[in-house]
Amino acid sequence: MQFQSKNREPATKSKKPETTMHTLLVPIDHTPAAEHTLAYANKLAVRWPAEVVLLYCVPAATPGELQRQEQRLRSLAERLRYQQLTRQDGRRIRYRYRVLAGCLHDHVQAEAARCAADLVVMGLEHIDCGRQEAPGNHAAAITALVACPVLVVPPGRRSLPSRLAFLADFGSLHLNTLPRLSALEGAFPAPLDLVQFYAPAERSQRRRLKQDLNRAASHLSWNGVTAHLLEDDAPLEGISDFCARQGVQLLVVAPGTPAQLLRYFDACYATTRAYHTQIPVLVLRGAEALPATACCDRCAERLAQEEKQAKLPDYHAVRWA
Known part of the structure; x- marks a missing residue:
């Protein structure tokens, strides 16, 4: 015999959001x-x-x-x-x-x-x-x-990171590289430090470097991003010291060339057990900038005009004596 309780609303199954594998x-x-x-x-x-x-x-x-x-x-x-x-x-x-x-x-x-x-x-x-x-x-x-x-x-037992650092030249970094990093936030849900180094001879460019750094931070859909503009003429030694001070457990790099990537793993750093060789390193390849394409004749004319203007000198930006 089946019993039905009165004044009971039919149960509805709540659908759980599907998790992307x-x-x-x-x-x-x-x-x-x-x-x-x-x-x-x-x-x-x-x-x-x-x-x-x-x-x-x-x-x-x-x-x-x-x-x-x-x-x-x-x-x-x-x-x-x-x-x-x-x-x-x-x-x-x-x-x-x-x-x-x-x-x-x-x-x-x-x-x-x-x-x-x-x-x-x-x-x-x-x-x-x-x-x-x-x-x-x-x-x-x-x-x-x-x-x-x-x-x-690197060899050894380790836990997943609770803090990350991203070292790059954000002035030359393609912005279409940043979505690749944002896509990994679910794998590494931890505070992220954006780090840009400049040499003492580049002090006059601090404002531009800071703008590039902040622009990159604004394009990252990542919770807890902190930007750091630091003076050091040896970025690899500088990032090792920074990671050690901050307790960084994963270093993200976006090298511009294969030779630049090899410098991260240079034998001298491995021999001296530099901090950045003792933690996992996530390497992002910079995506090539795609050329602008026109969908119609009017857009083609506009793109050609913009390209022509870009090649002309900007006299309004010159401070005349």
């Missing part, structure tokens, strides 16, 4: 440090949330060897699933496995596009194609190949 592409090299990289990626996958795609490249392997390496990859993921995580969080992580014959730098671009990776997470001392180079060299090469940001994790 992101994708982390995690290259693995099976060194001891790779376990720290995967443990960090696991924490990030739970917080964001994100699916983890584990990628292992074997320089030369038979089909049977590839199958054996995939099983090894699965065993590693299952062993680390609950490390530093509760059992409930560990169960939430979704893995996919990719084992390919060849080198990482030959496959990473296609694999990042294939899984629509939002972020590549790799170790600072990653070994690619059996070659061990200076810390950060392989990561710098991978950064030049993929369009998404690359998170470089």
